[in-house]
Amino acid sequence: MSELTHIDENGRPVMVDVGGKADSKRIAVARGSIYMKPETLRRIKERGMEKGDVLSVAQTAGIMAAKNTASVIPMCHNIFITGIEMNFIIDEDKSAIHIEACAKTIGKTGIEMESLHAVAISALTIYDMCKAIDRGMRITDVRLVRKSGGKSGDFSNE
Helix, strand or coil, X not given: CCCCCCECCCCCECCCCCCCCCCEEEEEEEEEEEECCHHHHHHHHCCCCCCCCHHHHHHHHHHHHHHCHHHCCCCCCCCCCCEEEEEEEEECCCCEEEEEEEEEEEECCXXXXXXXXXXXXXXXXXXXXXXXXXXXXXXXXXXXXXXXXXXXXCEECC
């Protein structure tokens, strides 16, 4: 992986042609966190936010984000997603919600961007739904933690 594949010989952006690649089962897991005031976390847990059930909306937003990744990341292929799971871990000690997205496909290109996009948009949705009471929330550590499939094989960053 020593060359940039989205840049041509003239330094111009290109979308990589994946037509000649074989289909393979691909899985990507991404994680991120959003830190907030303890009172904000309590209200999320108790479903006490005026805008509704924050984690249900964030879960839906993450799924929608994964499905629409190619429309916001310019060189990202529009791929068929066979599944996406969103998980939220409430961390009272750190006053945070840890978000995980696991996206799956069978195809010619990876699904890492879809998982990363799902986590980022879920965190932004939590922020949006809670900003009236906590503008100091921090979204951090959005990252790929694991992927499998494709020519480059497995990757783990856990």
